[in-house]
Amino acid sequence: MVEGARELRERLNALGLESFVKTTGGKGLHVVAPIAPEADWNTVRNATKDLAAAMEHDNPQAYLATSVKNARTGRIYVDYLRNSRGTTAVAAYSTRARPGAPVSTPLAWDDLSPGMKPNSYTVSNLPARLAQLRDDPWADFFQIKQALPSVIGARAKRKTTRTNRA
Numbered sequence: 001m002v003e004g005a006r007e008l009r010e011r012l013n014a015l016g017l018e019s020f021v022k023t024t025g026g027k028g029l030h031v032v033a034p035i036a037p038e039a040d041w042n043t044v045r046n047a048t049k050d051l052a053a054a055m056e057h058d059n060p061q062a063y064l065a066t067s068v069k070n071a072r073t074g075r076i077y078v079d080y081l082r083n084s085r086g087t088t089a090v091a092a093y094s095t096r097a098r099p100g101a102p103v104s105t106p107l108a109w110d111d112l113s114p115g116m117k118p119n120s121y122t123v124s125n126l127p128a129r130l131a132q133l134r135d136d137p138w139a140d141f142f143q144i145k146q147a148l149p150s151v152i153g154a155r156a157k158r159k160t161t162r163t164n165r166a
Contacts, residue, residue: 002112004055004063004076005029009109011051015149020138021109023118024090025102028079034141039148041085047148048080092138095123105129108137 005021008031012019019033035044052065055078064075082089090096090104102119103126121129 001029001076001118002114002116004078005031005112006109007055008051008078011054017146017149018140018144020106020141021112022092022106022138023102023104023121025094025096025104025119025121026090026098028077028118029112030082030089030104032141033146034144035146035148041083044148045080045083048083052078052080093126100124106136106138108135111137 009019009021012031012033017033017035019031022030022032024030039047049065052063055063056065060075062075064077065080067077067079067081081087092104092106094104096102096104096119098119100119101123103121103123105121105126
């Protein structure tokens, strides 16, 4: 999952988008790219769907872009549906209603390590983490002004189209 988040970050960087990462307090990580509110919901959802499909296309053994639970075994579900109007996502520093009270926690990209778990920060240990931080890992989040590039869908579709013709 950590490698998947890093790969998504690289793909977003290639499109000129800076992104941030946080634990969900559940089973996953959220990669968040703040964008100016210029694109409508369908445009954003379709762009993220294209990114997820490109990841699945490039490495189908590792990634899955469809939400079918029984197909996820051994693969990472790249959940682009969090980008649809009316859907929910866990907010940063929200406590989850799960055993141990895990907390969705913003991270610096350097905080990601292969052995980390998305539910490792809890109401019990999060205060110690926050006390040891020198800087807020998401300090620049609201200062970043970036637009959703229109090329996301075109790049993903071109790659898929080329492969389907082969």
